[in-house]
Amino acid sequence: MNADENSDQNRSRGDEEILRKGPEEIGATRRAFIVQVGGCASGVLAWQLIRQPELIAQEASPPAFTGPGAKMKISFKVNGKPRDLELDTRTTLLDALREHLHLTGSKKGCDQGQCGACTVMVGGRRIVSCLSLAVMHQGDEITTIEGLGTPQDLHPMQAAFVKHDGFQCGYCTPGQICSAVAMLGEVTAGIPSHVTTDLTAKPKLTPEELRERMSGNICRCGAYSNIAEAITEVAGRTA
Amino acid sequence: MKAFTFERAKTPAEAAAAAARNPGAKFIAGGTNLLDLMKLQIETPTHLIDVNGLGLDKIEATEDDGLRIGALVRNTDLAADDRVRRNYGVLSRALVAGASGQLRNMATTAGNLLQRTRCPYFYDTYQPCNKRQPGSGCGAIGGFSRQHAVMGVSDACIATHPSDMAVAMRVLDATVETIRPDGSKRKIPIAEFHRLPGNEPHIDTVLIPGELITAVTLPKPVGGKQSYLKVRDRASFAFALISIAAIIQPDGTGRVAVGGVAHKPWRVEEAESEMPRGAKAVVARLLAGAKPTPENAFKVKLVERALASVLAEAKGA
Numbered sequence A: 001m002n003a004d005e006n007s008d009q010n011r012s013r014g015d016e017e018i019l020r021k022g023p024e025e026i027g028a029t030r031r032a033f034i035v036q037v038g039g040c041a042s043g044v045l046a047w048q049l050i051r052q053p054e055l056i057a058q059e060a061s062p063p064a065f066t067g068p069g070a071k072m073k074i075s076f077k078v079n080g081k082p083r084d085l086e087l088d089t090r091t092t093l094l095d096a097l098r099e100h101l102h103l104t105g106s107k108k109g110c111d112q113g114q115c116g117a118c119t120v121m122v123g124g125r126r127i128v129s130c131l132s133l134a135v136m137h138q139g140d141e142i143t144t145i146e147g148l149g150t151p152q153d154l155h156p157m158q159a160a161f162v163k164h165d166g167f168q169c170g171y172c173t174p175g176q177i178c179s180a181v182a183m184l185g186e187v188t189a190g191i192p193s194h195v196t197t198d199l200t201a202k203p204k205l206t207p208e209e210l211r212e213r214m215s216g217n218i219c220r221c222g223a224y225s226n227i228a229e230a231i232t233e234v235a236g237r238t239a
Numbered sequence B: 001m002k003a004f005t006f007e008r009a010k011t012p013a014e015a016a017a018a019a020a021r022n023p024g025a026k027f028i029a030g031g032t033n034l035l036d037l038m039k040l041q042i043e044t045p046t047h048l049i050d051v052n053g054l055g056l057d058k059i060e061a062t063e064d065d066g067l068r069i070g071a072l073v074r075n076t077d078l079a080a081d082d083r084v085r086r087n088y089g090v091l092s093r094a095l096v097a098g099a100s101g102q103l104r105n106m107a108t109t110a111g112n113l114l115q116r117t118r119c120p121y122f123y124d125t126y127q128p129c130n131k132r133q134p135g136s137g138c139g140a141i142g143g144f145s146r147q148h149a150v151m152g153v154s155d156a157c158i159a160t161h162p163s164d165m166a167v168a169m170r171v172l173d174a175t176v177e178t179i180r181p182d183g184s185k186r187k188i189p190i191a192e193f194h195r196l197p198g199n200e201p202h203i204d205t206v207l208i209p210g211e212l213i214t215a216v217t218l219p220k221p222v223g224g225k226q227s228y229l230k231v232r233d234r235a236s237f238a239f240a241l242i243s244i245a246a247i248i249q250p251d252g253t254g255r256v257a258v259g260g261v262a263h264k265p266w267r268v269e270e271a272e273s274e275m276p277r278g279a280k281a282v283v284a285r286l287l288a289g290a291k292p293t294p295e296n297a298f299k300v301k302l303v304e305r306a307l308a309s310v311l312a313e314a315k316g317a
Helices: A007-021 A030-050 A093-100 A156-163 A173-188 A207-213 A224-238 B012-021 B034-039 B075-080 B082-087 B089-096 B101-106 B109-114 B165-171 B269-277 B279-286 B298-316
Strands: A071-078 A081-088 A119-122 A125-128 A141-143 B005-008 B025-028 B047-050 B059-061 B067-070 B175-179 B185-189 B212-218 B225-231 B242-248 B254-259
Touching: A081 A093, A093 A119, A119 A173, A125 A173, A125 B101, A156 A173, A156 A224, A173 A207, A173 A224, A173 B101, A207 A224, B012 B025, B012 B047, B012 B175, B012 B212, B025 B034, B059 B082, B067 B082, B075 B082, B075 B089, B075 B101, B075 B109, B082 B089, B089 B165, B089 B225, B089 B242, B109 B165, B109 B212, B165 B242, B165 B254, B225 B298, B242 B298, B254 B269, B254 B279, B254 B298, B269 B279, B279 B298
Parallel strands: A071 A141, B005 B047, B025 B047
Antiparallel strands: A071 A081, A119 A125, A119 A141, B059 B067, B067 B212, B175 B185, B175 B212, B225 B242, B242 B254
8 A cells, every 4th residue: 555645545446456356466465455355345335235226227436536636745743743744635634644654543433523533632632533634734733642652651541441441352442542531631621511510610520421521432342331440540540 | 535725824804715716615624524525525625725724713702792702613612611601501502412522622613503414315425415416306305304304394405404503503693704705794693594495405504605704793691591402312422303492581481492403493583472381382383384204203292392391491490
């Protein structure tokens, strides 16, 4: 996979290539192979779920690869380190981090802002990096899971997730941890939530508040109770 | 995603003028809805104008004791503002009822008003949709329509407006301030801002091409017990089936706007005179002439029951 190109484009071309040749002929890396097969399989599933036979004949073919786009220079800091990139304007912040800076901790789950696996912090605030363009972040300070801690020196939230077994497959975990760290900051800053009883009082991190505030991070394995325990432990320490 | 060029605007006038120069241009602020639609090629701008640097991110008092909310104020910051929490509780409640913590940190006040429907037929490019592709038909009419509109519908479209914030803005009588590409400014009452679908469901609002929202203003606080009741299929991070934004005064009078039932936040001021007589009387006028489908007829009853709950709570408090 060519890291200089937008991954959406790679995915659609990868699909075409796989349909033509079969995966064994491509000789792709493990990651590229998984991306291609995953894209292909989800496409087939969507086809079966959505298509109605009478629609197929009259329908236009799927949107074609749209060719190279405009490029733009962008500078921001990632985990404290200044980074200068020249990117296709279509590159999301998530793709810039993963495909161009090779910070693959942030994960691409749904790629439409619904799962939270791509959560990073920009200026200390949690966002979903799949719904933001890299070129919108000139001069910003971005923190990813790689910037929170290292295997030798874990962030307290990372250590708590390990201690409480707050994951199973681990795919949502970097997003859960980035989200949780920023979420505790939001509670401290007094930002209300949907379950805050008194809008004018300072919110407390009750179990109900924790669940509501973390609802933007989905865990398909269902490790929620352990995730909640991990976050509660860190919240108790920092309160 | 289709290719596009990108520029960062420095002033609102410059942004509006840039949009006029590039007919295929769109403004981008939070991007949470636009980028999603661009990935699906439902939106295909050839040029993006980043308006995040316009400095429209402040909340200020107005001369007549109201609030002017900059177009770029993030949903989180608006919900958390002390003045909003104290005097416009319905707005704070509506904001935190929407989306997720991450999305509220990105989404802006203007962008929230301009978000597009979440009708599944609009999102599925293999289905007909007059909003996405004018003249192609409506898949929702005769299709799966449980989420769809019951008021103000047309033969071309039964989509709903998805915003929670806009429903609160409607009950608060907010005003949308804009600048047009020729540099002229105007103020649009929120009641007139969103359109009903009619024969042109692809046009969501009265904004002209290149017109940029600069602020939303709220009039002087009206007090009362303010609440936002959102009924949805799961407890968090889901769009409303129906929602009630209400301001109830101690004497039993009040205002109510409803979300999830129309192409715009739904409010009928005349129905509010029935408020002291209870939810049934109000809803009989508020949703008079409802045209539900067999799948979403429950929404009429649901609005009545939700309003009854809001009124009971206001009375008890």
